[in-house]
Amino acid sequence: MQAREDLLSLDGTGIGILEHSHRGKAFLKVYEQTVALCRELGNIPDDYEVLFLQGGASSQFFMIPMSFLTPETTADYWVTGAWSEKAVEECKRFGIAHTACTGKESNYSQIPTAANYSDKPVYVHYTSNNTIFGTQFRSEPEIPADAFLVCDASSDIFSRPIDVKKHGIIYAGAQKNLGPSGVTLVIIRKDLVERAAKDLPTMLQYRTHAKNESMYNTPPTFGIYIMGQVFQWIKDQGGLAALAKHNEEKAGRLYKYLETSRLFRATASPDSRSQMNVTFVTGNEDLDKKFIAKATQAGLDGLKGHRSVGGMRASIYNAFPTAGVDRLVEVMREFEAATK
Numbered sequence: 001m002q003a004r005e006d007l008l009s010l011d012g013t014g015i016g017i018l019e020h021s022h023r024g025k026a027f028l029k030v031y032e033q034t035v036a037l038c039r040e041l042g043n044i045p046d047d048y049e050v051l052f053l054q055g056g057a058s059s060q061f062f063m064i065p066m067s068f069l070t071p072e073t074t075a076d077y078w079v080t081g082a083w084s085e086k087a088v089e090e091c092k093r094f095g096i097a098h099t100a101c102t103g104k105e106s107n108y109s110q111i112p113t114a115a116n117y118s119d120k121p122v123y124v125h126y127t128s129n130n131t132i133f134g135t136q137f138r139s140e141p142e143i144p145a146d147a148f149l150v151c152d153a154s155s156d157i158f159s160r161p162i163d164v165k166k167h168g169i170i171y172a173g174a175q176k177n178l179g180p181s182g183v184t185l186v187i188i189r190k191d192l193v194e195r196a197a198k199d200l201p202t203m204l205q206y207r208t209h210a211k212n213e214s215m216y217n218t219p220p221t222f223g224i225y226i227m228g229q230v231f232q233w234i235k236d237q238g239g240l241a242a243l244a245k246h247n248e249e250k251a252g253r254l255y256k257y258l259e260t261s262r263l264f265r266a267t268a269s270p271d272s273r274s275q276m277n278v279t280f281v282t283g284n285e286d287l288d289k290k291f292i293a294k295a296t297q298a299g300l301d302g303l304k305g306h307r308s309v310g311g312m313r314a315s316i317y318n319a320f321p322t323a324g325v326d327r328l329v330e331v332m333r334e335f336e337a338a339t340k
């Protein structure tokens with residue numbers, strides 16, 4: 001509602017959010033409020049920068065190794081799915097990418113329980129929620145003392161409290177839990193901004209964006225605005241702890257049914273199940289297809305699983321209502337009852 005109004009006239013200015021200059025007072029207020037809410041909700045200490053960058057989370061896959069590695073130094077990766085595989089590939093362009101552990105043998109149905117770190121990793125990278133495979137870390141991995149921890153939190157950012165202090169960098173494309181595509185939230189410790197390589201194109205240095213409050217060039221103003229609205233919504237829900245409880249309860253309804261179903265089963269191991277992406281199969285591709293068609297007819301769209309996993313995936317991000325999960329379970333029950 002607020003966004004609809006602000007598209008036409010932001011804050012009573014008679015000029016819409018899409019038309020305001022990013023240098024103008026009206027947008028600067030939006031920017032400041034968005035950063036302040038982000039800091040408040042995420043409990044982000046003062047020695048961290050909050051940046052709004054472009055190029056998606058995918059650009060962080062290269063920007064991080066490019067900033068912190070040399071061809072002789074190593075970064076360690078928890079390889080827990082397709083996105084971490086991609087991050088590893090980009091790392092190899094700039095330094096040594098060491099796979100500290102991988103869940104590949106189980107088709108990424110489980111988060112490994114231990115890692116085999118290299119001698120002196122500069123940083124350790126993990127993907128907190130694996131969007132495609134429906135797995136999620138329960139807590140941050142422990143890392144060697146001299147390394148800093150990097151988290152790709154693209155698909156579970158702000159779905160639960162996050163201990164920022166344990167991390168050097170947290171990044172997330174906004175499009176799952178924070179707002180529209182086109183803006184990437186980067187939370188980075190200030191000493192790392194200073195430490196990062198200086199011989200890089202200006203736009204690819206964190207310091208450029210930190211020094212210029214994410215406005216070295218024209219930032220994705222609408223994305224930042226919507227992020228601010230989403231932060232306010234999260235605050236109104238009671239903040240991240242309240243949202244975490246709600247998400248656990250919401251996903252729990254679907255997993256509970258999956259545990260008792262004779263037809264459907266969850267693909268992720270119980271200790272690694274995601275509260276954002278619930279992946280499940282019938283074990284029969286034809287039945288999967290029939291179920292997806294039936295669910296689509298019932299108004300439940302987008303359930304087809306990623307092609308690398310098959311089956312179904314229910315993406316139930318922060319904004320997805322519990323009533324939607326209840327409806328999905330109802331349609332699954334009906335389908336199960338009709339399937340002999």
Ligand SMILES: Cc1ncc(COP(=O)(O)O)c(C=O)c1O
Nearest residue numbers: 056057058083131152154155173
């Ligand atoms: C965990 C994870 N990392 C990275 C990405 C890539 O993000 P982007 O499309 O913003 O580059 C995605 C996209 O779905 C994702 O789920």
